[in-house]
Amino acid sequence: MDRYFLEHLTQLGEVQSVRAFEDIKSAQGIKLIARGTEINRSHLERLLQHKLLKPIDNSLIIADQLSVTQLKYYALKSLDDSPNLRLLIHGLSDISMIMDYFSSLLLSRFLANKMTIMQKCLPNQFTHSLWVALMNLLIGNICRMSLTDMHYLASIGLFHDLGTLHIDPHIFDESKCLSFMQWKQVYAHPIIGCLILKEQQELPPAISRAVLEHHERIDGSGYPRQLKAPHLSRLGRITAIAETIMGISRKGSCEYLITILKSDINKLDKEIVELLCHAFYQINLIGLAGRIHHTFSPVPMNEMKQTLKMAETISLIFVGWDSLLNEGLQQNFDQLINTIDDLHHILDRAGISVLDTTTSVRQYEQDLPAFIEASMLLRETIYHLNRIIRITSRSMIDQSISYPGLTDWLQNSLQRLTLFNEYS
Numbered sequence: 491m492d493r494y495f496l497e498h499l500t501q502l503g504e505v506q507s508v509r510a511f512e513d514i515k516s517a518q519g520i521k522l523i524a525r526g527t528e529i530n531r532s533h534l535e536r537l538l539q540h541k542l543l544k545p546i547d548n549s550l551i552i553a554d555q556l557s558v559t560q561l562k563y564y565a566l567k568s569l570d571d572s573p574n575l576r577l578l579i580h581g582l583s584d585i586s587m588i589m590d591y592f593s594s595l596l597l598s599r600f601l602a603n604k605m606t607i608m609q610k611c612l613p614n615q616f617t618h619s620l621w622v623a624l625m626n627l628l629i630g631n632i633c634r635m636s637l638t639d640m641h642y643l644a645s646i647g648l649f650h651d652l653g654t655l656h657i658d659p660h661i662f663d664e665s666k667c668l669s670f671m672q673w674k675q676v677y678a679h680p681i682i683g684c685l686i687l688k689e690q691q692e693l694p695p696a697i698s699r700a701v702l703e704h705h706e707r708i709d710g711s712g713y714p715r716q717l718k719a720p721h722l723s724r725l726g727r728i729t730a731i732a733e734t735i736m737g738i739s740r741k742g743s744c745e746y747l748i749t750i751l752k753s754d755i756n757k758l759d760k761e762i763v764e765l766l767c768h769a770f771y772q773i774n775l776i777g778l779a780g781r782i783h784h785t786f787s788p789v790p791m792n793e794m795k796q797t798l799k800m801a802e803t804i805s806l807i808f809v810g811w812d813s814l815l816n817e818g819l820q821q822n823f824d825q826l827i828n829t830i831d832d833l834h835h836i837l838d839r840a841g842i843s844v845l846d847t848t849t850s851v852r853q854y855e856q857d858l859p860a861f862i863e864a865s866m867l868l869r870e871t872i873y874h875l876n877r878i879i880r881i882t883s884r885s886m887i888d889q890s891i892s893y894p895g896l897t898d899w900l901q902n903s904l905q906r907l908t909l910f911n912e913y914s
């Protein structure tokens with residue numbers, strides 16, 4: 491059953507009116523909630539016990555439901571929390587033109603319900619969706635996409651993470667390492683989002699398709715279907731870039747944009763990335779960021795301590811990996827080998843030695859901007875290591891594969907990642 495979504499919904503019913511405007515019935519036709527009832531937490535268990543005849547939000551009216559005008563207002567307001575996104579939009583486009591694309595959003599009552607629940611129950615996710623919509627429009631504008639595609643890009647950005655309303659909200663707690671089951675939910679969210687949008691007759695298939703593709707990567711290393719370049723739509727590729735830019739920093743910061751794009755150069759649409767980098771150079775983004783931030787100020791001690799711990803964890807994992815390779819990893823672990831290889835190259839290109847990351851970090855002791863860039867890359871590395879190690883461990887258990895050297899490395903690495911997680 492859709493526990494997480496029902497929890498959001500009934501929780502929202504505690505603070506504002508969530509009313510059934512028609513009877514809510516089970517798949518067998520049993521009336522579970524009568525028309526006119528105000529939904530709250532007391533209905534949760536009853537709803538969870540049954541498969542519903544139709545999605546519950548088809549039968550609800552939520553008070554203060556978001557309108558297109560309000561979404562437009564919140565999108566504009568979201569720029570207050572991301573001055574760098576504001577800087578980019580002002581430097582590369584026309585804010586009123588960008589905001590105009592919001593006016594044509596096709597917002598059914600069903601989708602307005604979803605966005606309202608997201609705003610109230612997952613506010614960070616809501617802001618992230620607004621940012622991705624804005625970034626989508628900015629990229630679309632730079633790529634000179636057609637008027638129709640620009641309208642689509644606004645909807646895609648706004649709705650791209652609707653699937654997250656239906657997964658465990660603890661997944662968004664960035665201080666915790668995700669379990670294998672939680673990763674499975676993360677992988678499912680583009681599929682859930684796509685299915686929700688497919689049900690909306692008024693939305694063209696290009697929108698649900700791009701939502702399904704927003705975590706895919708052109709080299710096939712993304713999810714949920716590991717599709718490669720020829721199978722990905724241009725709208726999906728744009729959204730993957732917008733998601734990467736706005737998602738990586740989790741705070742919407744754009745000042746390290748070029749680093750972010752470069753670190754994923756093999757995974758994102760090269761042509762679009764080149765157009766973007768060209769545009770960023772044109773407005774002298776690096777110069778701007780440099781003037782604002784590049785003051786060669788020393789790194790705060792706490793930040794340095796935490797990043798050194800992260801660097802040490804990564805080095806130990808890579809040292810173990812190297813000796814595992816020297817012993818000969820003969821079985822077929824392509825996904826693991828490719829991911830570790832990729833991480834190795836990304837760090838290499840950034841001038842960070844994987845076998846001695848701590849020395850690499852210490853060189854930035856007096857250079858805060860460079861330190862932040864290095865720290866961001868290391869955090870991404872931890873994220874990807876955690877993901878691939880958990881997936882490999884789980885699939886070895888599922889397929890009853892035993893490979894002592896690899897099993898030891900996986901266990902040791904998991905322990906190190908858990909220790910780092912507890913430390914931070």
Ligand SMILES: [Fe+2]
Binds near residue numbers: 618622650651733737
């Ligand atoms: Fe997202």
Ligand SMILES: [Fe+2]
Binds near residue numbers: 651
């Ligand atoms: Fe997503």
